[in-house]
Amino acid sequence: MTAHSSSGASAQTAPELIEVEVGPMAHGGHCVARHEGRVVFVRHAIPGEIVRVLITDAGEKARFWRGDVVEVLRPSEFRRTHQWKLADSLRAHAAGRHPVGGAEYGHIVLPHQRRLKAQVFRDTLQRIAGLTFEVHVSGADGDDPTGLHWRTRNAFAVTPAGRLSMHVHRSSILVPVRNMPLGVHRLDELKLWDLNFTGIERVEVATPAGSDEALVVLTPTEQAVHDILALSGRMHQQTSRLPEGTSVVLLVPGPRRQDSPEIVRLRGRTWVQETVESTHAGRKDFRITADGFWQVHRRAPALLVDHVLAAAQPSAGQTVADLYGGAGLFSAFLAEAVGPDGTVLSVEASPGASRDARRNLHAAPQAVVQNGTTDRVLAGWLRDRNASLDEGGLGDHRLDTVVLDPPRAGAGQRVVEQIHQLSPGRVVYVSCDPASFARDLGQFTQLGWRTTGLEVLDLYPDTHHMESVAVLERVEQ
Ligand SMILES: C[S@@+](CC[C@H](N)C(=O)[O-])C[C@H]1O[C@@H](n2cnc3c(N)ncnc32)[C@H](O)[C@@H]1O
Numbered sequence: 354m355t356a357h358s359s360s361g362a363s364a365q366t367a368p369e370l371i372e373v374e375v376g377p378m379a380h381g382g383h384c385v386a387r388h389e390g391r392v393v394f395v396r397h398a399i400p401g402e403i404v405r406v407l408i409t410d411a412g413e414k415a416r417f418w419r420g421d422v423v424e425v426l427r428p429s430e431f432r433r434t435h436q437w438k439l440a441d442s443l444r445a446h447a448a449g450r451h452p453v454g455g456a457e458y459g460h461i462v463l464p465h466q467r468r469l470k471a472q473v474f475r476d477t478l479q480r481i482a483g484l485t486f487e488v489h490v491s492g493a494d495g496d497d498p499t500g501l502h503w504r505t506r507n508a509f510a511v512t513p514a515g516r517l518s519m520h521v522h523r524s525s526i527l528v529p530v531r532n533m534p535l536g537v538h539r540l541d542e543l544k545l546w547d548l549n550f551t552g553i554e555r556v557e558v559a560t561p562a563g564s565d566e567a568l569v570v571l572t573p574t575e576q577a578v579h580d581i582l583a584l585s586g587r588m589h590q591q592t593s594r595l596p597e598g599t600s601v602v603l604l605v606p607g608p609r610r611q612d613s614p615e616i617v618r619l620r621g622r623t624w625v626q627e628t629v630e631s632t633h634a635g636r637k638d639f640r641i642t643a644d645g646f647w648q649v650h651r652r653a654p655a656l657l658v659d660h661v662l663a664a665a666q667p668s669a670g671q672t673v674a675d676l677y678g679g680a681g682l683f684s685a686f687l688a689e690a691v692g693p694d695g696t697v698l699s700v701e702a703s704p705g706a707s708r709d710a711r712r713n714l715h716a717a718p719q720a721v722v723q724n725g726t727t728d729r730v731l732a733g734w735l736r737d738r739n740a741s742l743d744e745g746g747l748g749d750h751r752l753d754t755v756v757l758d759p760p761r762a763g764a765g766q767r768v769v770e771q772i773h774q775l776s777p778g779r780v781v782y783v784s785c786d787p788a789s790f791a792r793d794l795g796q797f798t799q800l801g802w803r804t805t806g807l808e809v810l811d812l813y814p815d816t817h818h819m820e821s822v823a824v825l826e827r828v829e830q
Contacts (some may be wrong), residue, residue: 364828372426374403378469379422380788382457382817383419392417396457396522397442399429399545400469407446410523412679419523421446425473431465436499436815437534439519454522457536459815463500467492467811474809477787482795486804490819492811493652499536500814503530504640506649508557516602535815536560537651543567543599548591551585552577559625559641562651567599568625570643572606572614581605581617589619600625613704616643629654634662634686639713644705646679650812657758657783658686659820660808664781665754670694673752674777676727676757676768677701681710681720683756688717695719696725696750698742727757727764731771752777763789778824790821803828 373386375398383394386406393408394417403426410419423446425432435441440456458466467490475488496503509517510527518527531546540562550556555572569592577584592601600621604614615624619695624642632655639654641647649652655722661683667673667690675684688697691702697720707724714720721742723730733745740746753770755777757764763786764772772780780802784790794804806824813819 361476369408370423370519371406371408371420371615374404375400377476378473378817380817381829385475391623394419395422395779396420397422397435397452397460399432399461399465402429402432403427408711409451421452423447429461429465430618432460433462433463433774435460436501439528439530450528451521451524451526453519453528453530455519456815457817459500461513463492463496463814464499465496466814468656470811470817471809474787475816477793480654480793481736481788481791482798484794484798486807488807488809490809490811492814493650496811496814500602502537503650503652503814504533504540505537505560505562505651506557507533507536507540507560507649508555509545510783511550511556512551515549515553517546517548517550528562536693537562537569538802539565543569543595543693545569545595550588552587559647561625561627565596565598565628567623568621568623569594569595569599569601570604570775571601571619572604578605582793585617585619586782592620595620604643606648614644627654629658629682631655631662631686633660634689637685639680639682639685640709641680642705642709643701645709646703646706648682648812654682656810656812657820657822658683659811661756661781661783662686662690662824664806664808664824665694665756665779666753667691671753672684672696672698674698674700674752674755674775676731676764676772679706679758681722682711682810683758684710684714684722685717685719687756688714688720691719693719696721698723698750700727700730702724727759728767728771731775735771735774754779754781756781756783758783759789761786761789763793765793766796769800773797773800773802774791776827778826782821782823782825784821784823786818790823794823794825797825801828802826 375384375386383396384398386393404422405424406420407423408420421442436459439453442452445452471488471490472748478484512518516529518529553571554574557570559568563724603617603620627639669692671691678701684699699722710722738747742748802825808822810820
């Protein structure tokens with residue numbers, strides 16, 4: 354049973370099953386092993402184990418193969434029964450199917466998951482940026498030892514029969530689901546698996562922490578878009594028995610890719626309220642619309658705000674840029690810290706998230722939202738620093754601090770160079786991907802920046818993902 358072949362070469366040339374002793378955990382959630390001189394990326398293993406691996410992705414000329422553990426011949430002391438049956442490679446393959454993606458660390462006890470993440474983070478920084486750091490990974494308070502029940506944002510695919518499902522890792526194969534153990538308990542209570550989503554391609558669910566509210570966001574298939582009225586009627590009827598407090602919207606893509614989607618309200622409202630309680634900076638409410646961005650772990654917003662404030666050390670009257678600002682999470686707390694005499698420039702590319710940010714920052718006139726890609730906005734600031742903010746300049750401001758929280762791809766060469774040219778006193782880099790972070794940090798280091806603080810947080814238990822907050826300061830010339 355081979356899921357797919359990456360190289361285009363025939364998968365039959367690889368043996369179906371191999372036996373290996375697995376080496377270190379690598380970025381991406383697989384361990385590195387060798388079979389007759391060839392590198393094999395083995396998922397669902399733990400370093401040091403001897404395992405039998407089903408090759409899922411191979412070719413005679415491929416530089417490396419990929420495979421899933423199907424039998425453990427010498428288990429690690431840190432192995433446990435996977436906490437989620439559908440994502441468990443051992444039980445899935447024994448039943449003749451592939452595990453769903455998204456919980457590739459679920460067979461490892463939580464403290465060891467964090468030790469492995471620290472090792473992966475350290476190795477990635479060393480390999481890509483040539484930098485050596487002591488790394489400790491800490492978890493969020495209140496996390497379940499199983500590593501389950503933390504996601505307040507969940508997304509599902511839909512089978513041709515209209516059932517909620519998830520993808521097999523790196524594959525178009527869909528597996529119908531009847532629960533989502535990584536999600537907060539409220540998600541399972543909605544019982545969305547009992548509904549028929551024919552005509553829908555993607556179902557996203559927001560279940561804010563500590564509230565009974567939920568927002569179900571349905572993206573139609575290409576065919577169903579042509580008769581939105583009929584689809585709306587069917588979905589309205591299907592979702593009518595969802596618990597009180599559940600809102601449902603259709604997210605209809607605009608005619609061109611760059612257009613904002615149209616949000617069609619089927620029930621309740623088009624947004625959810627999120628409340629963030631920071632340890633030292635109080636409590637704030639945020640409105641997040643169906644197409645807006647919000648951090649996924651129930652504790653992530655508050656924890657990240659605390660870390661960003663500690664790293665940025667904003668003070669009254671300062672000017673701070675919040676790049677990739679989303680719905681204004683960091684900007685709202687930064688705006689309070691710099692006060693009415695300071696300025697926060699919140700830069701966000703998505704029109705929906707920018708709209709949320711404007712609403713969320715309404716009470717803080719010192720926070721200005723600039724809708725546009727970071728590289729374009731920064732190019733404007735550099736072109737004419739004295740031009741007013743409305744004209745795309747910096748309005749004579751000098752940046753004290755730049756906070757950036759880019760998506761997984763990182764900021765990239767151009768944006769790092771632009772931040773350097775803007776010459777802020779400090780940079781706070783929030784990252785959800787060690788590899789792109791290492792690449793960008795390498796560039797900052799070459800430009801004369803020094804890392805003076807680094808925290809790594811486990812905001813994605815049972816998966817290989819992690820979050821980091823770094824402080825960079827300019828080396829004195
Ligand atoms: C990881 S999120 C961080 C959002 C925010 N800091 C928070 O914690 O809620 C990244 C944000 O960057 C936005 N984004 C993606 N590419 C961008 C770009 N090139 N320029 C500006 N914003 C971008 C996304 O829409 C998203 O809101």
